[in-house]
Amino acid sequence: MAMRLIADSGYRMLRGSAHWQACALHDTARVDDLVMLAPAPAPVENGGPAGGFAGGYAGMAFDRRCRLFHPRPEGGSVDYVLWCQTSALGVHDNKPHPFVITAAGTEVEGSVTGELPKRPLALAGDAADYLYLADPDSKAVWLIDTWQQEVARRIDFAQPPLDLAACGGEVFVLLADGSTWQISACAAPERSVWPVLAGAQRLSVSAAARGGLLAWVLSNAGQFDATLHALHLGKSIAVPFCTDIVSDAEDAEFGTLMVVAQRPGENFLRLRLLANQPTMLPPLMAPQYDGRGIALAPDCRIAYWTAQGLRHAAPARAQYRQHGTLFSFALDAEHDQTQWGRLVVEACIPAGTAIRFRAFTRDELEFDDPIDGIGLAGETPVLSQHTWDHYAGESQTLFRDPSQRPLRPAPAEGFALYDAPLIVAPGRYLWLVFEFSGTRSKSPRLRSARVEYPGHDLLKKLPRTLWREAASRDFLFRYLMAPAAMLDEWQAVASERQRLLDARIAPEAALPWLASFLGLVVDPCWSPTVQRQMILEAATLFRTRGTLASLKRMVEILSGAEVVIIEHFRLRGGGVVGNPRVNASQAVLGVGYRIGGAIGGALGGALGEPRRQALATDQPVAPAAVDDVQNFDDFAHRFTVSVVAALDARQLDCVRRLIEIHKPAHTDFTLCTASSGIRAGLGAHLGISSVIGKSAGFEQGLMGDAVLGAGYLLGRPEIDREAK
Structure with a gap:
């Protein structure tokens, strides 16, 4: 059979x-895992251009001090705008200022020359506030010291450089033959691992979520056949009439956000690339855009240039087509x-x-x-x-x-x-x-x-005479579909009722009910993952409830971090910075601790002779005796819970409530985290409350902004002018 x-x-x-x-999507669009109506084309400003854009390119760049540098290729000059300088209404300074570049310090093959950039086309800034300037007429990239406003180095290439892109401390250049080179941080230009793409005109580089870099180039900029190429993937996306691109750092969950600038008078498009699949997001409005390039501002807005100076793109109101179809x-x-x-x-x-x-x-x-x-x-x-x-x-x-x-x-x-x-x-x-x-x-x-x-098969449970005819059968089939669906749901619940008793797969709403069978009260602040793990280990934890091991494990489940519990009686006799009397009593078995006697050499007998005489004569007790008696009050029935993680106020309250419920009776505790740090005079336990790691580093000092001795450096490392 x-x-x-x-x-x-x-x-x-x-x-x-x-x-x-x-x-097949007709006038509909896929947005991640959803399908909705496709965006309607935005009205084009002043009728818009009839064909492709041929107005040229002038790539802008921000430095670390929030200055926007804007090249003027036709005049061979560079302007800058004090983007960080705003009015009382928060309006940025849009007045361009000339950025005069001098030839002092220029070295070419060991000799000082007076050469200057001829046609600055694209700009990029690095972490040391050096400005990289692509000059296709000189077939060179100029390194400009923005502090001294002078040429620091000239890097020659066999092909004209067309665009620059910076990502962190690394700077890349795109040449006319479609190859990309890394020019910082490295002593000499190094060919990148990305493939050569003939016809590439724009370059954008961003950081990948799992390390490494993502590289994008744009070919046929401003034309109908403009194409966006992902060099790191070997894939392409058609972006008609795209004039420039900007990419942000990749997020593991969100993906990579890319902004595509179109022709003057058209909105900027936004693409989100997650799992190598593009998703269209609501566009940005860019009135009076000159079509010559965009830049990512320090506040993550998109900056562009107009006849009136610097502007920022704003979110456009979503406009959808009114009808669409999905096949x-x-x-x-x-x-x-x-x-x-x-x-x-x-x-x-x-x-x-x-x-x-x-x-x-x-x-x-x-x-x-x-x-x-x-x-x-x-x-x-x-x-x-x-x-x-x-x-x-x-x-x-x-x-x-x-x-x-x-x-x-x-x-x-x-x-x-x-x-x-x-x-x-x-x-x-x-x-x-x-x-x-x-x-x-x-x-x-x-x-x-x-x-x-x-x-459903409910028709078979009815007399055949009721559904012998096709019309009757069709009507009864649809009429009985609602009760059949309800019966199917009940049957599904009955067949899966064993899920209610398994904390790993039980529905979230059933977890408090399941925990009640074990005597565990679920705190509303516990996440579903914590609830499931607590229920799975509740039987084991409750057998040793109130012990160090049980309490430590419960806090570890809740916080997801390493937990150290210190009983205070174990710290008697330990050194504390700023407390000279802490060593007056040494609780070391066989040395300073006698069974049946008192702690400390100044006392004798169970309570110490000085204290016994003082009690008999109703005289004041000696300070040493008082200190030894208070040792019990300071250390007995007390403990500290140290969570080696940085917890916010809500998480701390949640952990504190857990300890209050499950700690031994008649005990007191202190809760601290890794953010407590070294506490002079209270406690400095390496690896417990004090973690030694990498510092925050230093920043370069600026007049009026920096305080010497407070994490700032004067000046910066000298650039290697001999590097070619």
Whole structure:
């Protein structure tokens, strides 16, 4: 007897960026794992340019002192703006000041010359406040000392330099042949590992989240066929009429943010690249942009140049297309003539917007006209264009389901579940077509769609006479779909009830209930991960509750850091900076500690002879005797919990409540963290409350801003002028 390896029932899911990429999108766009209406084209200022932009390039750069340097290639000069200088209303200084460059100190092959840059085209600044200037006419990169305003070095190349990019202390140059070179920090130019790309004109370099660098170049800048190339990936993205690019440091969760400047009068585009997939973000407005380059300001805004001087791009109001369509790829049930059941959609549908759908089925995939040609060579192509043009019926409505699924996570914030029966003929393959409608400022968002098959079997539990006819069968099938869905949910809960007793997979809402079986009270400040681990170890921890090991482990679970617990009686006789009398009593067994006697050599007997005589004659007790008696009050039943981590106020309160509940009775404690540091006169325990590590370093001092002896250096290291 053959075993069936294909399930007779189940569901098919559309969810995540990988699925949406396999669909055909018409006037819709994918944003991470969502699909929504595509942005509408923004109105172009003054009609906009008719063709490509050919106004030239003038790359700007900021230095560490918040000065923006702006080149003027036609005049062979450089201006600067005091970006950090603002008015009472917070307006930046937009008046350009000439940056005069002198030839003092210029060295070429050991001889001093009077040469100066001929046509400054692109700029970049390093961490030492040196300005790098790309000069294609001289085929050189000039290193300018911004403090002395003089040329410090000239670096010659065989090809004209076109652009510069700085990332931290490293500076890179793009040459006319498409090669990239690192010119700082290194003694001589070094060829980078990135491939040569002919036609590259712009360069941007940013830090990767896991170390290393990301390199981007732009070819055919300002033209319709402008293309953005990721040198570190070997991939390309078409960005028509792009004039310049800026990339920020990569974030492990967010990805890389890139700003793409277009022609004058057009908005700046924003792209987020996560897992090497581009996502379009709301654009930026840049009125009066001159089209000659952009720069990333110290406050992470985008700076650009206009006829009136420096300006900053501002977020543009989101504008969406009002109608769009998503065509899914074929969903396969693995059996011919499958009766598809219910469609469940997770979506955000604001007021004034809507999502409707159509469904199509077939038992074969033998067609050669998928919409947009998507999936033609694969096993799951999108819907046939002929089918869509001639057999598209009425669209169906989605109905909101406000109930919370048992043992299921709630939908994401702002989203809800919608469902509807699939009114479609039986078939092995199913295609879904979602129709989006919105307004200029609002768009529905689709997160996922799930289709059940082969539908419920409640008809078989009714007399056949009720559903013998096709029309009656179809009506009863859809009519009974709601109670069938409820029965399926109950059955799913019953089959998964064992999850409630496993802290590793139990729903978050059930964790306090599960903890109550072990006598563990869950604090609201505990994260779900902490709750699960506490429940898993509760039985072991409660067997030794009140001991050092149990309390230490509980604090470690809560804080996620190393924990050291010090009992104060172990510190008797230890040295404390600033307390000369701390060594008056040595509690060392066999030396200064006698069983049955008192601590310290000044006392004799159980209470010490001086104290016994004083008590008998009602005289004042000697100070030494008092100190020895108070030793017990200072150290007994007291302990310190040191968490080797920096905790905020909320985390400290959470840890303190945990210790209060689970510490031994009639004891007192002190809680400190790594941020407590060395405390002169109180305690300085290396590796416990005092961690020795790398310092914050020093900064270069500026007149009026720096105080000698407070972490500043005068001057800076001399540059190696002999480096070529």
